[in-house]
Amino acid sequence: xxxxxxxxxxxxxxxxxxxxxxxxxxxxxxxxxxxxxxxxxxxxxxxxxxxxxxxxxxxxxxxxxxxxxxxxxxxxxxxxxxxxxxxxxxxxxxxxxxxxxxxxxxxxxxxxxxxxxxxxxxxxxxxxxxxxxxxxxxxxxxxxxxxxxxxxxxxxxxxxxxxxxxxxxxxxxxxxxxxxxxxxxxxxxxxxxxxxxxxxxxxxxxxxxxxxxxxxxxxxxxxxxxxxxxxxxxxxxxxxxxxxxxxxxxxxxxxxxxxxxxxxxxxxxxxxxxxxxxxxxx
Numbered sequence: 001x002x003x004x005x006x007x008x009x010x011x012x013x014x015x016x017x018x019x020x021x022x023x024x025x026x027x028x029x030x031x032x033x034x035x036x037x038x039x040x041x042x043x044x045x046x047x048x049x050x051x052x053x054x055x056x057x058x059x060x061x062x063x064x065x066x067x068x069x070x071x072x073x074x075x076x077x078x079x080x081x082x083x084x085x086x087x088x089x090x091x092x093x094x095x096x097x098x099x100x101x102x103x104x105x106x107x108x109x110x111x112x113x114x115x116x117x118x119x120x121x122x123x124x125x126x127x128x129x130x131x132x133x134x135x136x137x138x139x140x141x142x143x144x145x146x147x148x149x150x151x152x153x154x155x156x157x158x159x160x161x162x163x164x165x166x167x168x169x170x171x172x173x174x175x176x177x178x179x180x181x182x183x184x185x186x187x188x189x190x191x192x193x194x195x196x197x198x199x200x201x202x203x204x205x206x207x208x209x210x211x212x213x214x215x216x217x218x219x220x221x222x223x224x225x226x227x228x229x230x231x232x233x234x235x236x237x238x239x240x241x242x243x244x245x246x247x248x249x250x251x252x253x254x255x256x257x258x259x260x261x262x263x264x265x266x267x268x269x270x271x272x273x274x275x276x277x278x279x280x281x282x
Contacts, residue, residue, distance in 0.1 A: 030052055032049060032052060032058045032059055032060065033052055033055050033058075033059070034059060035059050035126055037059065038059035038060055038061040038126060039059070039060045039061070040060070040061055040062070041060050041061065041062040041127070041143065041144075041145045043062065043064075043145055043146060043147045044144070044145075044146055044147075045144065046073075046075075046142045046143070046144040047060065047142060047143050047144070048140060048141070048142045049140070049141060049142075049143065050137075050138055050139065050140050050141075051079070051131055051136045051137050051138065051139045051141070052137060053137035053138070054137075055134075056130055056131070056134045057128050057129070057130050058128070058129040058130070059126060059127070059128055059129075060126070060127040060128075060129070060143060060145075061090060061124055061125065061126050061127065062124070062125055062127065062145045063123065063124045063125070064120060064122055064123070064125070064147055065122055066122060066149055067119055067120065067121055067122065067149070067150050067152065068119060068120065068147055068148050068149040068150040069115055069116045069118075069119060069120060069147075069148045069150065070087065070115070070116045070120060070125065070145055070146070070147060070148075071113060071114070071115045071116075071145070071146040071147075071148060072085055072087060072113065072114045072115075072127060072143065072144070072145055072146075073111075073112075073113050073143070073144040073145075073146070074101055074110070074111060074112055074113075074114075074129070074141065074142070074143055075109065075110070075111040075141065075142050076109065076110045076111070076139065076140065076141030076142070077108060077109050077140075078108050078109070078139070079103070079109075079110055079131065079136055079139040079140075079141060080103060080108075080133070080136065080139075081103055081110065081131045081132045081133040081136055082100055082101065082102050082103050082110065082131070082132040083100070083101050083103075083110050083129060083130065083131050083132070083141070084098055084099070084100045084101075084129075084130045084132070085098065085099055085100075085101065085114055085127065085128070085129055085130075085143075086098040086127070086128040086130070087114070087116060087125060087126070087127055087128075088125065088126055088128075089120075089123065089124075089125055089126075089187060089188055089189070090123065090124035090125055090126050094186055094187030095118075095185060095186075095187025095188050096187075097114070097116060097117055099112065099114040100132075110141075115148075118185065118188065118272050119150045119181065119272060119274070120188065121188055121189060121190060123189075127143065127145065129141070129143065151179065152179055152180060152181055153178040153179050153180060154180050154181065154192075154195070156192070158195055158196050158197070159192070159194040159195070159196060160194070160196055161196060161198070161225065161227075161231075161232045161257050161259075163196070164196040164197055164198035164257050165195070165196065165197050165198070166197070166198060166199070167197035167198060167199045167258065167279060168199075169199045169201070169207065169279045169280060169281060170280060170281065171280060171281050172208060172280040172281065172282050174280075175208075175210075175278045175279075175280035176278060177210075177276050177277070177278040178197070178276065178277050178278065179274075179276055180195055180260070180274070180275055180276065180277060181272055181273065181274045181275070182194075182195065182220065182260065182262040182272070182273040182275070183271070183272040183273065184262070184270050184271070185270055185271065185272060186270070190272070193261065193262045193263070194259065194260070194261050194262075195259070195260045196257055196258070196259045196260075197257065197258045197259075197277070197279075198255065198256065198257050198258075199255075199256055199258075199279065200254070200255050200256075201251055201252070201253055201254060201255075201256070202253060203253050204250070204251065204252050204253055205250075205251055205281050206248060206249070206250055206251070206281070206282050207248070207249055207250075207251050207279055207280065207281060207282070208246070208247070208248050208249075208279070208280050208281075208282045209222070209224075209245070209246075209247045209248075209249065209258065209277075209278070209279050210244070210245065210246050210276075210277065210278045210279075211238075211240055211244070211245040211260070211275060211276070211277045212243075212244045212245070212275060212276045212277075213240055213242065213243075213273055213274065213275035213276075214242060214243075214274070215242055215271070215273050215274075216241070216242030216243075217242065218241065218242060218262070218271065218273055219239050219240065219241040219242075219263070220239075220240050220260055220261065220262050220273060220275065221237065221238070221239055221240075221260070221261045221262075221263075222236075222237070222238045222239075222240060222245060222258065222259070222260055222261075223236070223237050223257075223258070223259040223260075223261070224236035224237075224249070224256065224257075224258060225256065225257040225258075225259060226252075226254055226255070226256055227254060227255040227256070227257075232257055236249060248282060258277070258279065260275070260277065
């Protein structure tokens with residue numbers, strides 16, 4: 001009898017231990033608790049979730065298959081706390097963007113929107129939701145990620161004369177404007193600080209070159225190069241700082257390149273520089 005009781009007690013002890021271990025596994029495997037357990041979002045659709053007990057940060061992920069911006073919308077009723085939403089590139093910590101949404105006591109809600117400051121490359125992104133108070137377990141909130149596509153005319157590689165992007169040079173009434181972007185954001189995996197365009201003239205012509213970039217604290221350089229027997233040589237050089245360039249130049253017959261450069265090596269210049277450029281016959 002004593003032996004039977006000992007066996008039964010040992011069995012119950014093992015059973016309790018197994019149950020406890022299963023409880024731990026279930027608690028640790030709750031979706032959203034860690035980056036590796038991030039909850040997937042479908043673009044354009046709201047995802048409802050709850051603040052988890054025993055953790056402060058709640059993780060979601062979203063993927064985009066073209067360049068553009070992400071717009072995040074957060075909403076939580078009667079959650080009684082401020083909430084910070086952080087967006088960063090999956091697997092990278094060199095770039096992140098955060099915004100805190102304040103709790104409105106009169107409306108009993110916390111809500112707001114955040115749009116990515118940069119045009120994002122394709123890939124996966126993590127969204128971290130952090131309530132100011134960690135004692136809000138069980139409170140529901142919703143998170144929505146919308147995507148705004150950004151169409152660029154960039155044809156890579158185009159960073160030197162041999163890989164220059166062809167440029168259409170037509171009459172000014174039919175001028176083609178190219179929407180481009182230079183960038184040196186290592187946290188987003190973007191490193192494109194030179195764009196090069198090429199065109200041929202069958203005879204001498206007067207060409208109007210326009211370049212527009214709106215970053216006031218950023219200077220880009222435009223080089224006009226002509227092909228010679230020794231290679232390409234610079235015949236004109238212009239600096240454009242946060243504004244427009246409009247030049248009318250005389251060109252001889254030949255092959256030319258327009259090269260747009262951005263000094264992204266300086267850590268203070270780690271940013272995106274959207275610009276437009278065109279060349280037309282006048």
